[in-house]
Amino acid sequence: MLNLVTNERARFFGQQRATLRALGVDETTLTVPGDHTYDNGSTNERSVIDYLEFLPRVVRRSFGGFDIVHANYGLTAPHALAQVRLPVVLSLWGTDLMGRFGPVVKACARHADAVVVMSRRMAEELDQPCHVIPHGVDLDLFEPMPTGDARAELGWGADASHVLFPYPPGRGVKDYPRAERVVERVRDRIDDEVVFHTVNGEPHERMPLYMNAADVLLLTSRREGSPNAVKEALACNLPVVATDVGDVPERLDGVSHSRVARSDAELVDGVVAALRAGERSNGRGAAEEVSAEETGARLLGVYEEVLS
Structure with a gap:
């Protein structure tokens, strides 16, 4: 071929x-x-x-x-x-x-x-x-691991809440400014410290650490086909809150502590709910079909x- x-x-x-x-x-x-x-x-x-x-x-x-x-x-x-x-x-x-x-x-x-x-x-x-x-997503690479171990390796605080935006801020289509606005509003509603993480220049092999260390993945893209970060998060049982783009509604259907949002207010509500739940998702099963x-x-x- x-x-x-x-x-x-x-x-x-x-x-x-x-x-x-x-x-x-x-x-x-x-x-x-x-x-x-x-x-x-x-x-x-x-x-x-x-x-x-x-x-x-x-x-x-x-x-x-x-x-x-x-x-x-x-x-x-x-x-x-x-x-x-x-x-x-x-x-x-x-x-x-x-x-x-x-x-x-x-x-x-x-x-x-x-x-x-x-x-x-x-x-x-x-x-x-x-x-x-x-x-597809590599389920041997992206798999659940203890959150504490992942945070320790990345140097993240054990007691804070961690929101992951798995892209460099400059990727225009990913709409980092919107994600930043959402997290600022989340901080107003969560008593604990909320830390916002972006990822820039990390080898793909280290991304499972970020997926397992975070409490929720936030995706604010303006358009997508089938965002791989969402599928990788599912494979690690990381809750996902995302805009209504690409196949995100299909991927998140039935996944706990996850939400498809069409407004900033819905994005904020979704992230707050995921952080307050304090639990991993059941996304691993949904990831198996991809x-x-x-x-x-x-x-x-x-x-x-x-x-x-």
């Missing part, structure tokens, strides 16, 4: 590659040239020239004995479709379909042999037959269906 992607370093893409390899898929990945890294939370966008230079590379490489092309993220769809020899699977991640390039992405999706989206909400936006398969193995097997099924 020939993988096309805009950001090879995206951790959920790396997880997907590893899972498919374990399932016997032989893959090669091509990445759009140019810089696309987060620097203190900001995004460096590629130029049109970078995408134009990528086109002949993809066409040439498609003659390398592959069976299928998988375009990951909508902006790689034109490149995948430019080669006419191999079937194309297109995966949409959320911001590609819902953002400013949405019309282009939708037009390309109509010509793909199969389309994968992260949530039912994305499927409704796309308005064509597609497969709903969110990125394990890396489960979602990888479903994606492999899409490949087999297209090739048949």
Whole structure:
């Protein structure tokens, strides 16, 4: 399989590659040239020239004995479709379909042999037959551990309440200012000390420590496809309070001490309730249906269906 992607370093893409390899898929990945890294939370966008230079590379490489092309993220769809020899699977991640390039992405999706989206909400936006398969979570890495041990390793206070915002403050779509406002209002209603934590530059392997040390995860994103932080929190039994984006309502359905909110007041109420409960959630069971193995097997099924 020939993988096309805009950001090879995206951790959920790396997880997907590893899972498919374990399932016997032989893959090669091509990445759009140019810089696309987060620097203190900001995004460096590629130029049109970078995408134009990528086109002949993809066409040439498609003659390398592959069976299928998988375009990951909508902006790689034109490149995948430019080669006419191999079937194309297109995966949409959320911001590609819902953002400013949405019309282009939708037009390309109509010509793909199969389309994968992260949530039912994305499927409704796309308005064509597609497969709903969110990125999976590594349940061996993200698992419950004693809260006290996690706090001790991170140096967090044992007696305070801890709210986790698992992104750098500069990621605009995540809306850090809104999260900060919510936590300020939470402090007015909670007697204990409430500490607000962001995460910047930490290796992915350390994220389970944060998920197990915190009392609640707060997500205030303006838009999402299927936020991995929510699924990782579920795997660690961390309560989640989140805006109504992507597949969050599906993921939090039936999860204790967790809430989907549509206003600042509802976000505040949700965080206060989670802190006052002082308990972990039952999210681990909900996370099992989006394990890396489960979602990888479903994606492999899409490949087999297209090739048949």
